[in-house]
Amino acid sequence: MRGIEQSSWRTPAAYLYTLGLDEVSLAWEYLRRNASYQATWFKAATRSNLSAAGPWGLRYLEDPRLDARRAEPLWYPFPCSSVSITRPADTGYGVSFQFWRIPGEKSLVHDGLRLQLTTRDSPGVKRAVLAADLSTDEPYAYSVLGGNNLAARCHAVNEFEVFYHAKRPNSPRHHRPTRAALTHMRILQAFDGARSGASHRDVAVAMHGSNIVRKHWTPDSELRAQIRYLLRRGNALA
Secondary structure (H helix, E strand, O other): OOOOOOOOOOOHHHHHHHHHOOHHHHHHHHHOOOHHHHHHHHHOOOOOOHHHHHHHOEOOOOOOOOOOOOOOOOEOOOOOOEEEEEOOOOOOOOOEOOHHHOOOEEEEEEOOOOEEEEEEEOOEEEEEEEOOOOOOOOEOEEEOOOOOOHHHHHHHHHHHHHHHHOOOOOOOOOOOOOHHHHHHHHHHHHHHHHHOOOOHHHHHHHHHOHHHHHHHOOOOOHHHHHHHHHHHHHHHHO
């Protein structure tokens, strides 16, 4: 993986951050590992090369060396989990928008038309697209596009509204990772290991320890089958 640091693939702790990623952030983790995307990034003259970014579902190319904690890919079209916040037609609407009320660590990226907000908090990641004329302390409303994803977009609005108005606890809550999240973490580790030239057995040792591998590794063992499955999924998703 040209230009992407892989020296830490043997350390499972290096992948713990992926347990808190949503589907959109996971999509970036796989895309940045795609060899063709990496080649596109390194060959592109500018980040704003729209003709190069479009086939990857992006408005602009994002640096594949940045993981989901630092990268801010601008997906196009916007994911269903991104809510659109705008000024209401009825400016007499009584609820005002308070940017700093939004919990979590916030980042803003301008795509030339509007602001994309990403906020990371203990329950996960929330995304919003802010209209250019939206100001703090002014009324706000949600704009929802129709179509096949209407239900998913409405669900995202409801989740964001609950997130926006929720009272935050003094201490962060710890959420047990889902089985799917653990699987993605292992897929990414296995994928990085294989792309670094490690054997299937080396990948298994990094994940489970040398003692377990010594006891259970055989040509047709369940452990080896698990590594093969993780690598197949990693290649398919990337």
